[in-house]
Amino acid sequence: MRVIRSLTVGASLAIALAGCKAGGDNPGLEYAPNMYHSVPYDPLTQITDKDAGWWLTSIDYSDGHAEFYNSNPFNPHAMNMRVPPPNTVKRGHLPYRIPKDSIEFADRLVNPLDSTAAIVAQGKALYMKYCNHCHGPQGKGDGPVADKYAGVANLTSDALKGISEGHIFHVITHGKGLMWAHGSQVSPEDRWKIAKFVKTLK
Ligand code: HEC
Known part of the structure; x- marks a missing residue:
């Protein structure tokens, strides 16, 4: 009895540990792999290995590929995502993922917009809409509500210039201290325009 028990425990351990050799392109033993591998075309995954998931395939290994192969043979490079048509204008940005308390990383971001007069003028219009009532037209912290909303920063002070x-x-995205976040009201592109304008304040 005891022998059988230790054999069972030993075998289970061996099976469990066999799944642990993940690394590189090898995900190790996957429990319920259909949860990780999309069978339909999925724009953000492309499995080019025709044998991927052969041991699971119950349906169509006969047509030359196993369960997880999901490249789209009709697209260039068999990609699942389509290449945008020529002359597509790039819109929007990747989601902003720098957390609120990591401002030192944000310090190093480079504004993707050019410093043209048009961009600065648009930044000024946005500033007048979203920031002026607290920070004031010259950024001195003397906007119309500044005497009610204590502690508005002077953006031209030695500390902030x-x-x-x-x-x-x-x-603007996350807010800081007494200032609320404006990320939900102002699009990323508009935030960069405002940043351009704020840097022109003296
Ligand atoms: C409701 C009032 C209010 C509005 C609206 C507002 N701010 Fe502020 N802002 C503040 C206050 C208050 C502070 C000081 C925050 C602190 O240090 O506690 C501040 C601080 C700042 C700072 C300095 C941050 C630092 O590192 O110390 C910047 C830059 C700034 N605001 C930019 C903006 C811009 C750009 C806008 C418009 C999108 C804006 N603010 C809108 C109240 C406001």
Whole structure:
């Protein structure tokens, strides 16, 4: 009895540990692999290995590929995602993932927009809409509600005049101290325009 028990325990351990040799392209033993591998075409995964998942295949290994192969043979490079048509204008940005308390990373971000007069003028219009009532037209912290909303920063003070455009973008996105976040009201592109304008304040 005891022998059988230790054999069972030993075999289970061996099976469990056999799944642990993951690394590189090898995910190790996967429990319920259909949860990880999309059978339909999935724009963000492309499994090019025709044998991937052969041991699971119950359906169509006969047509030359196993369960997880999901490349789209009709697209260039068999990609699942389509290449945008020529002359597509790049819109939007990747989601901003720098967390609120990591402003030192944001300091190093580079504004993707050019410093043209048009961009600065658009930044000014947005600033007048979203920031002026607290920070005031010259950024001195003397906007119309500043006497009610205590502690509004003077953006031209010695402490703040050196901040980077990434820093300003981050503060608009997440807020800081007494200032609320504006990330839900102002699009990323508009935040960069405002940052350009704020840097022109003297
Ligand atoms: C409701 C008032 C209010 C509005 C609206 C507001 N701010 Fe602020 N802002 C503050 C206050 C208050 C502080 C000081 C925060 C602190 O240090 O506690 C501040 C601080 C800042 C700072 C300095 C951050 C730092 O590193 O110390 C920047 C830059 C800034 N705001 C930019 C903006 C921009 C750009 C806008 C418009 C998108 C804006 N703010 C809108 C109240 C406001």
